[in-house]
Amino acid sequence: LAEVPLVATRTFIQATRDAGYRSPAQAVAELVDNSIQAGAARVDIDVEAGPGGPQISVWDDGSGMDEDALAAALQFGGSSRFDDRGGMGRFGMGLPNSSLSQARRLEVYSWRGGAPIAAHIDVDEIVEGKASGLVPPEERPLPDGREPGADSGTLVVWRRCDRLADRRLPALRGELRDALGSMFRHFIWDGLELSISGERCEGVDPLLLHPKSPWRGASPFGEPVQLELRAPQGQERGLVTVRFSELPVHAWHDLTHAAKKRMGVTRGGGAYVVRARREIDRGWFFMGEKRKENYDDWWRVEIAFDPELDEAFGITNTKQHIRPTQWLIDALTPEIEGVARALNTRVRRAHETLKTRERFAVSEAAASKVESRMPPLEYPSRPQTSPLTERLTSLFPDVLQAPESPDVRIVEDDLGDAGLFEIVLASKRLVVVLNTAHPYYRRAYAPLAESTDPAAVERRASLELLLVSLARADAASDDREGARARHVAWAQTLAELVRT
Numbered sequence: 036l037a038e039v040p041l042v043a044t045r046t047f048i049q050a051t052r053d054a055g056y057r058s059p060a061q062a063v064a065e066l067v068d069n070s071i072q073a074g075a076a077r078v079d080i081d082v083e084a085g086p087g088g089p090q091i092s093v094w095d096d097g098s099g100m101d102e103d104a105l106a107a108a109l110q111f112g113g114s115s116r117f118d119d120r121g122g123m124g125r126f127g128m129g130l131p132n133s134s135l136s137q138a139r140r141l142e143v144y145s146w147r148g149g150a151p152i153a154a155h156i157d158v159d160e161i162v163e164g165k166a167s168g169l170v171p172p173e174e175r176p177l178p179d180g181r182e183p184g185a186d187s188g189t190l191v192v193w194r195r196c197d198r199l200a201d202r203r204l205p206a207l208r209g210e211l212r213d214a215l216g217s218m219f220r221h222f223i224w225d226g227l228e229l230s231i232s233g234e235r236c237e238g239v240d241p242l243l244l245h246p247k248s249p250w251r252g253a254s255p256f257g258e259p260v261q262l263e264l265r266a267p268q269g270q271e272r273g274l275v276t277v278r279f280s281e282l283p284v285h286a287w288h289d290l291t292h293a294a295k296k297r298m299g300v301t302r303g304g305g306a307y308v309v310r311a312r313r314e315i316d317r318g319w320f321f322m323g324e325k326r327k328e329n330y331d332d333w334w335r336v337e338i339a340f341d342p343e344l345d346e347a348f349g350i351t352n353t354k355q356h357i358r359p360t361q362w363l364i365d366a367l368t369p370e371i372e373g374v375a376r377a378l379n380t381r382v383r384r385a386h387e388t389l390k391t392r393e394r395f396a397v398s399e400a401a402a403s404k405v406e407s408r409m410p411p412l413e414y415p416s417r418p419q420t421s422p423l424t425e426r427l428t429s430l431f432p433d434v435l436q437a438p439e440s441p442d443v444r445i446v447e448d449d450l451g452d453a454g455l456f457e458i459v460l461a462s463k464r465l466v467v468v469l470n471t472a473h474p475y476y477r478r479a480y481a482p483l484a485e486s487t488d489p490a491a492v493e494r495r496a497s498l499e500l501l502l503v504s505l506a507r508a509d510a511a512s513d514d515r516e517g518a519r520a521r522h523v524a525w526a527q528t529l530a531e532l533v534r535t
């Protein structure tokens with residue numbers, strides 16, 4: 036028998052088009068990877084209409100390729116860095132695979148000082164039997180009247196993107212801008228100029244932390260943790276960096292739904308996996324038994340690793356998923372699940388505090404309105420600090436901030452074995468802290484607080500107003516210590532009475 040070619044080109048070229056890129060952005064990302072690895076400082080992506088579907092081009096000012104490199108670049112498996120773990124590329128599949136997954140024709144132009152050389156793959160030429168292999172690169176000017184624009188560089192053109200034929204171009208450009216801006220954020224913050232159809236692509240931080248991100252305002256939660264991981268068997272070892280961020284519930288909870296979506300607050304929770312500084316996946320990874328809840332939108336974790344750990348993370352050649360091995364799951368879950376649960380609890384508490392803010396709003400407004408007609412209280416001229424004020428500010432960040440005109444704020448907290456409430460006088464503000472630990476609170480107030488029945492809501496409000504007037508009388512007293520002593524005395528009696 037005669038030897039047969041390993042690959043049946045005509046069918047292979049059609050089958051390989053289903054390489055499984057999740058989105059056009061994931062495919063374009065392969066080209067941006069290559070530009071960055073060629074040392075490009077600028078990458079311009081253009082999306083235009085063309086015959087047979089949109090046309091997407093990626094221009095860079097990187098090192099460019101000589102003839103041998105260009106011939107290898109278009110080859111499936113051709114790479115100048117096969118199995119290199121120093122950067123993003125290593126499989127030698129990205130360029131042809133990603134290109135043909137979207138386009139029926141791939142053209143690559145490259146130049147190093149002199150005239151550009153070009154090579155191409157055309158699915159139709161191969162299917163129709165007009166070509167069976169790669170034609171060696173030859174000198175050719177850039178297409179569509181373009182100029183090189185840099186001493187060295189590369190221009191990749193995808194023509195007849197049949198798989199994108201039904202896409203509206205503005206939407207496609209927007210999708211690429213959002214996805215690539217996030218995927219390549221670390222490079223953009225470090226100075227990479229990435230543009231889509233002339234518009235600069237900003238580095239969007241899904242952790243909402245980075246000062247250069249258009250959407251930011253979260254806080255780091257703890258210090259970044261670096262873990263040196265080693266496979267139980269074999270050579271594999273490498274560094275993983277884990278960092279968490281926490282979104283400001285108080286400041287952002289009442290943003291509009293549209294704003295939350297735009298900023299990536301909603302549906303943004305979970306883990307962001309970054310390989311060789313490029314994001315390759317996002318999802319609910321290394322969380323152990325913990326299920327995702329809506330509260331988990333309010334914190335994020337970034338897990339960054341180097342390609343030395345590709346096998347552990349289960350990277351495939353399209354570089355868009357991770358499928359972690361069990362040993363990696365076992366190594367990372369203890370680091371991540373505990374913090375995930377702690378952050379979930381913090382977010383839940385913050386939301387609960389917000390709910391009580393809403394509950395007290397009506398009584399606060401009524402009491403504040405009356406306040407202007409009363410003889411003014413003796414507000415302290417300088418902020419007073421005590422364990423209680425510190426605790427209150429951590430629970431209710433703005434509670435001690437001076438209002439424009441005198442007002443009343445009601446909050447609640449577990450004050451332990453004290454009276455029914457505490458009073459804090461701040462600048463132009465009377466803060467009444469209801470004690471959730473007092474038996475009367477639990478017996479008489481808490482059931483009303485949970486009810487939405489209008490009669491219960493009214494009784495709750497009148498109870499709040501009674502407590503505010505008692506508190507105000509104590510705050511206005513010439514003898515505040517004496518007033519406090521009387522309060523503790525009656526509150527103790529009241530506790531006894533409701534217990535029986």
Ligand SMILES: Nc1ncnc2c1ncn2[C@@H]1O[C@H](COP(=O)(O)OP(=O)(O)O)[C@@H](O)[C@H]1O
Pocket residue numbers: 065069070073095097098099100104107108109113114115116117123124125126127128129130131188189
């Ligand atoms: N924009 C570019 N600038 C310079 N060289 C490139 C560029 N794109 C691709 N190459 C070359 O083509 C080769 C193949 O690219 P690719 O198929 O993405 O595989 P990989 O990146 O895994 O090596 C690369 O190794 C590189 O030598």
Ligand SMILES: [Mg+2]
Pocket residue numbers: 065068069123124125129130
């Ligand atoms: Mg590549």
